[in-house]
Amino acid sequence: MSLWFSITLVAIGISLLLALARAALGPTAFDRVLAVNSIGTLAVLAICVYGFFDGRPEFLDIALLYALINFIGTISVLKYFRAGTLGDHVPTEKQRGAQ
Amino acid sequence: MMVENIVTVIAIFSLGVGSLGVLFGALGLLRLGDVYQRMHGAGIIDTGGAGLILFGLLLASPDWTVSVRLVLIGLLLALTSPTATHAIARAAHFAGVKPLLKTSPDAPIEKGADE
Amino acid sequence: MRSVYVSTILMFGLWLALSGHYTPLLLALGALSALGVSLLAKRMNVLDEEGLPIGILFRLPRVTLWIIWEILKSNLGVIRVIIAPSKAAPQLVTVLAGQHTAAGLVTHANFITLTPGTVSVQVDEDRNEIIVHGLTQEFCNATKDGSMDAKVSLLEKRTVSGT
Structure with a gap:
């Protein structure tokens, strides 16, 4: 079984590199956000599989947290793109046009 | 003994297919034409790849506390990943990134129609 | 108030599934925090039928x-x-x-x-x-x-x- 876990880990690692290439290539900012989001999902999977590979399922707690933070991170980066702020204050249409 | 073997085989099969799915998804992320198309590649990673790998791990899990965590991670990914993808698509659309279209769309979208 | 009870029970169930430590003190603390979170959610008005669709x-x-x-x-x-x-x-x-x-x-x-x-x-x-x-x-x-x-x-x- 351990062999299969390591094969899965290698596959996830290669996918991580491919996604990293897309994050580096761009061309738009949204490509990069998409790639970073995918890297987050892949990292969650990698943490899970590594926990099984190493026989330490406590890693799953970390994966759970990582999945939560990955989502919040993506949303907040997009909100920052859109509104230019992370707080409650959302600039009105006029202010945004003036930027 | 027999049942255990079958479960192990299904787990290995699921892990293998999930790995392939993740690889193809990442390949799609790299190969497809524009942001909107690449989202479909990312979709494979989030649904098919992640789902099958987590299912394989679920079958291989040693006790029930581990299974509970795996199911929670799966639920969380299933709820959050489409929301994140939609947020990216919407943000790209409002930022004025035009999708490459093959034929004439039957719904030409006006930019910023709902604002 | 019914929704507070239901969500407390659901959250305590989740806590039980994730914790793995079953001593009286920790169980009491877990139940208390589940109740606290439910009350906070009630105060934030996110505990309507849309937030907790039991059906x-x-x-x-x-x-x-x-x-x-x-x-x-x-x-x-x-x-x-x-x-x-x-x-x-x-x-x-x-x-x-x-x-x-x-x-x-x-x-x-x-x-x-x-x-x-x-x-x-x-x-x-x-x-x-x-x-x-x-x-x-x-x-x-x-x-x-x-x-x-x-x-x-x-x-x-x-x-x-x-x-």
Whole structure:
């Protein structure tokens, strides 16, 4: 079984590199956000599989947290793109046009 | 003994297919034409790849506390990943990134129609 | 107040499943924190029927099995396009949503995004329309034929009658 876990880990690692290439290539900012989001999902999977590979399922707690933070991170980066702020204050249409 | 073997085989099969799915998804992320198309590649990673790998791990899990965590991670990914993808698509659309279209769309979208 | 009790019990159940430590002191602390979180949620007004749709839980399994099958099918379709990117014929289509509540519309849009090959780009709440980016013509047709709309409406109806 351990062999299969390591094969899965290698596959996830290669996918991580491919996604990293897309994050580096761009061309738009949204490509990069998409790639970073995918890297987050892949990292969650990698943490899970590594926990099984190493026989330490406590890693799953970390994966759970990582999945939560990955989502919040993506949303907040997009909100920052859109509104230019992370707080409650959302600039009105006029202010945004003036930027 | 027999049942255990079958479960192990299904787990290995699921892990293998999930790995392939993740690889193809990442390949799609790299190969497809524009942001909107690449989202479909990312979709494979989030649904098919992640789902099958987590299912394989679920079958291989040693006790029930581990299974509970795996199911929670799966639920969380299933709820959050489409929301994140939609947020990216919407943000790209409002930022004025035009999708490459093959034929004439039957719904030409006006930019910023709902604002 | 009923919703506070229900959510406390659900959260304590989650705590029990995740904790793994079952001494009296820790159990009491877990129950206390579940109650505290529920009271906070009540104070934030996120504990309405939309935040805690109990009725939906009983109708969910059938739709879940259906969506898993759809996801597996469309995964294969997208992989076919990734192998030969020239096959990609991206389209923007408008899908009419038959849902009447915001939660139903969001569920529909999420289901569309959840199946690879289609991504909901924009949701128009006033006109009940979802603008969908599909990778090929087949994916668009599969989204537009109304089967997904019917499944989501099934889920939604149970939610409304559950109030």
